[in-house]
Amino acid sequence: MTQDTDRIAREVEDAVADDVAGVSARVRQITLKVLSEGQLDGAALKSVMDAVVAGAKKGVERPDPSNAEALREAMRGLDDALASAAEATGLAVQEAASRSSEFSKQSLKQSLDDLGSLEKLFIETLGEAARHSTGHARDTLHGLAEHARNSGTAVGGRVQGAVSQLAQAMTDMTQEQMQAGAHTLRQQGALLAGIAAGFLKGVADRLQASDTPDRDA
Template sequence: MQSKSGNATGRTSDTAAFEADVRRAVESGHDVQEMVRQLTVQMISKHSLDIESVRQIASAALHGAREGTEKAFSQSAAQLDATRARLGQAVAGLDAALAQVAEASKLALQEVVGRAQTFSREDLTRARADLESLEAMFVETLQNSAAGAKDAAGKILADLAEHSRIHGSAVGRQLQETLGDLTQQIGQVGRSQLEAGLHLAQAGTDLFRQIAAGALGGLADRVKPEPPQDKDS
């Protein structure tokens, strides 16, 4: 059995490799949004699906994206527009990955309900609260990353965070559908299920992590992103 220190070392190594992959994707400038989405989904699928874990992965993605813009910013002011676009695409890729997390949670919930597994109202309410925090976490992580960058990248990230806060995000739009389904499930939980439901509160484990566990392995394949729109349309 691997020790906690071993797990921590492995997690640190994974995070460093993930940041480097995101940095290279942004530096390349090729299909940045899709590359960051794929890398983020793969990273999330390797770890426990809880809010703090996802927050750390989102922060690492933004750190890698910022590092990927450093050379461009230092070359010339003419690179600013292109770099702004790349950073925006990286943030959009992260946003899309988080939307997939919300969708995967909904699919997993549908599966366990389909297998006649029941959850208590407390379990479902806890899951809804965890999911509800995803969009706020996304915007907060953007703001924190912006605050940590004292260069043009910081200003761009701050603008993107403000835009997401005002106009919404892909994860926020997906959550509207997901939370609607979850609220319906909560409403269907009868009094008799309050005691008979599947309780998952022990050892700090929440339902959000559990209902999505079955979807994590195939997260990248099960929920396909919307095809990119034709720029000329």
């Protein structure tokens, strides 16, 4: 999935520079929207994570006491969005396991492995961003990465529950469903990523509705 990473970065930059109080929800919305527009796979997740972090860093370049808090809130929004992406991926694998004639055990295991490594990818992205930053942005990102390693993340909590449930579902698949060639695995992986993006769009729509003020109130 090709993402307009420059557009993502600009939208996050504007959100971070605009209002600290609303940063987390806005970054979560931006991230969920773009992830639900195509295929929800590892490459897309990494590309979007990098763009979100780059935009957040640029949005807090100006010296201001509130910038560290804005950056923390932006990363909280990203973490929350990734937790929703983990939920959507888990739902997609669960559905695929029930459609055993269309998916091999190999393709589901690959998706499960990717899901299990999502928190690690998030923390590595924070650490990498910190190493390429200076000043308060470097210190804030480094602190966030260390805190995530020591205390966990929203996405990590969601992943842990999903992986254990899906591993059980996969044990019910027969041995004949285990083998598939490389081409078939790529096709099945793309189909799974599309299913996951569809589930994520539903999650994103629900969250957006809950974030929208009631005009009749």
